[in-house]
Amino acid sequence: MLFAGLYLVALGVGGIKGSLPPHGAEQFDENTLQGRKQRSAFFNYYVFCLSCGALIAVTIVVWVEDNKGWQWGFGVSTATILLSIPIFLIGSPVYRTKVPIGSPVTTIFKVLAAAVYKSYKFRDSSNSAIGMDTSRTSYTTETSEGEDRNTKRKEPSQTPTESLEFVNRAVKNKTVNPMLESTAEQVEEVKIVLRILPIFMSTIMLNCCLAQLSTFSVQQASTMNTDLGSLKVPPASLPVFPVVFIMILAPIYNHIIIPFARKVTKSETGITHLQRIGTGLVLSVVAMAVAALVEMKRKRVAANSGLVNSTKPLPITFLWIALQYLFLGSADLFTLAGMMEFFFTEAPKSMRSLATSLSWASLAMGYYLSSVLVSLINTITSKYRDTPWLFGSNLNKYHLERFYWLMCILSGLNLSHYLFWASRYKYKSMRKSLSQPNN
Numbered sequence: 001m002l003f004a005g006l007y008l009v010a011l012g013v014g015g016i017k018g019s020l021p022p023h024g025a026e027q028f029d030e031n032t033l034q035g036r037k038q039r040s041a042f043f044n045y046y047v048f049c050l051s052c053g054a055l056i057a058v059t060i061v062v063w064v065e066d067n068k069g070w071q072w073g074f075g076v077s078t079a080t081i082l083l084s085i086p087i088f089l090i091g092s093p094v095y096r097t098k099v100p101i102g103s104p105v106t107t108i109f110k111v112l113a114a115a116v117y118k119s120y121k122f123r124d125s126s127n128s129a130i131g132m133d134t135s136r137t138s139y140t141t142e143t144s145e146g147e148d149r150n151t152k153r154k155e156p157s158q159t160p161t162e163s164l165e166f167v168n169r170a171v172k173n174k175t176v177n178p179m180l181e182s183t184a185e186q187v188e189e190v191k192i193v194l195r196i197l198p199i200f201m202s203t204i205m206l207n208c209c210l211a212q213l214s215t216f217s218v219q220q221a222s223t224m225n226t227d228l229g230s231l232k233v234p235p236a237s238l239p240v241f242p243v244v245f246i247m248i249l250a251p252i253y254n255h256i257i258i259p260f261a262r263k264v265t266k267s268e269t270g271i272t273h274l275q276r277i278g279t280g281l282v283l284s285v286v287a288m289a290v291a292a293l294v295e296m297k298r299k300r301v302a303a304n305s306g307l308v309n310s311t312k313p314l315p316i317t318f319l320w321i322a323l324q325y326l327f328l329g330s331a332d333l334f335t336l337a338g339m340m341e342f343f344f345t346e347a348p349k350s351m352r353s354l355a356t357s358l359s360w361a362s363l364a365m366g367y368y369l370s371s372v373l374v375s376l377i378n379t380i381t382s383k384y385r386d387t388p389w390l391f392g393s394n395l396n397k398y399h400l401e402r403f404y405w406l407m408c409i410l411s412g413l414n415l416s417h418y419l420f421w422a423s424r425y426k427y428k429s430m431r432k433s434l435s436q437p438n439n
Contacts, residue, residue, distance in 0.1 A: 005074075012081075018357035021046055021340050026352075027096050033268065040269065041254050043341045047333055048250040054243045056080075062236050104189075104351040111190040114170035114180040164191045189348040193355070195425065196346055199339075200358045202418035203277065205411055206284045206335055207366020208373070210328055212291070212407070213239060215370070217321055219395050220298060224318040233318065241322040242329020249333055273342035274422045280335030281418055285411045287327035292404035294320045299396060308396045346428050377403060 024042050029035035057077075065073035167190055170182040221235040261270030271279075301316045302308050339359045347355030378388035381399075389399040 014357075014360065017360050019353055021359075022344055022352045022356045023095075023097075025341075025344050026098055036268065039344075040258075040341060043337045043344075044250050044254045046340070047337045048247060051243045051246040051250070053080075055240060055247065058237045058239045058243065062234055066234055066236075098349075104348075104354045107186050107350070108190050108193060110180060111167060111170045111182045111186055114182050115167050117177075117180055118169045118172055119166070164194060167191055167194070189351060192346060192348055192428070193351060196343060196355065196358075198421040199274070199277065199342070199418070199425065200362055202281070202414060202421065203335060203339060203359075203362045204365045204369060205414035206281055206331060207363045208369045209284045209288055209366075209407055209411060210332060210363075211367045211370035212404075213242070213325060213328055216390075216400055216403075217291070217324065220295065220400070221318040221321045223302075223314055223395055224298065224316050224321070225313045226318045228319075235318075238318070238321060238325065241325040242332065245326050245329045246333045249330060250337075253333070272427075273338050273345065274425060276334050276338030277342065278415075278418060278422060280331040280333070280338065281411070281415045283327050283331035283334065285408060285415060287324050287331060288404050288408035288411055290327055291324040292401045292408060294323060295401040295404060299401065302396045309394065373407075374403075377406075 021043065024046065025039050028039040028042065030039065061073050061076055064076055167187055170180075170187050170190075171184055218235045218238060221238050226233045226235060258270045262268070264270075297320065298314065298316060301314050305315055307314055336359060339362070340356055343355035343358055344352050374390055378391050382388040382391075387397070390403060392398065
């Protein structure tokens with residue numbers, strides 16, 4: 001029953017986090033400068049609101065669980081979710097709602113399947129380079145929200161661009177299978193998704209670093225002095241540091257940093273989406289280096305105090321752990337909000353929910369990657385020493401600092417991978433201007 005409840009929570013949260021950001025962003029008019037600025041602020045304050053919920057979770061709910069019982073902690077969470085439903089429904093009369101038409105996943109698989117099918121079917125044919133099948137080209141352009149479906153403007157769509165030529169094969173030559181018939185517009189939409197995938201893959205390592213905040217960092221704090229004046233802070237409440245820092249930084253970023261950057265760069269965004277994501281990745285590298293140095297200091301205090309084999313708290317404050325929380329919290333703010341806005345802005349309108357959901361898919365994959373790395377490191381190191389690096393009941397005998405240095409190196413390599421793709425990426429607005437002929 002416990003696992004059934006947890007999986008239902010994952011299902012519900014996955015649906016909410018996958019659909020709420022694009023739904024909120026679509027309330028703003030992207031055809032106006034003010035609308036685009038408000039949409040950018042929405043993503044910042046969306047992360048801010050997530051942090052508000054996290055603050056309640058790591059303070060009030062943790063206290064309830066520690067002092068009243070886990071069932072009361074789950075009860076508070078359940079009551080909060082129930083309260084959110086009528087609050088959300090109050091705005092129903094004024095929401096701008098986009099009615100879904102078809103499945104973006106079906107379009108992606110159809111185009112890729114058509115490209116593969118035609119590559120093999122016509123590879124030996126002398127007619128394979130005849131050109132595009134314009135008979136199936138879509139003549140309907142995207143319409144703005146709220147526009148009647150019967151008043152769509154008819155206009156011939158352009159042939160596919162030359163980039164990612166393999167995908168263009170989906171509209172080359174006619175096919176006898178109507179299920180594989182694709183349009184030039186669908187091909188371009190799939191190309192956009194393929195272009196943003198390397199950016200998405202680059203963010204998984206950051207989320208792997210974030211996974212340490214709820215695992216090893218909590219274990220580290222539990223061995224240290226958690227007194228804060230007369231208050232004894234539970235180790236499970238340590239995430240309060242990045243949460244509070246995000247709540248402070250988000251308004252500062254939106255009302256001070258971004259306006260200043262707009263004046264300096266003379267651009268609409270001030271800081272581009274990719275620059276914002278890159279800033280987060282740089283901070284993740286710094287955070288892992290700080291975490292390694294703090295762990296070295298913690299183990300040195302344990303050795304000097306003769307408490308390596310003791311369960312007594314070490315004479316070192318847990319606030320040292322707060323440093324890595326602050327760096328990773330900042331990295332999360334820059335990357336998560338930047339990722340959601342980047343995916344929403346760059347993705348085709350029919351695929352925005354899918355693209356925005358990649359942010360949360362990256363989070364899940366990062367946590368899984370963390371588990372795989374720990375298991376892999378323990379398996380390898382157990383072959384060369386009596387105990388693995390990250391195994392046992394005594395954290396003081398772990399080689400956690402080596403693991404953090406490894407994470408720092410991997411994050412640095414991941415940053416290089418990101419810079420390679422980000423430097424070659426052309427924003428959708430730039431591609432449109434390049435595709436238009438000069439008058």
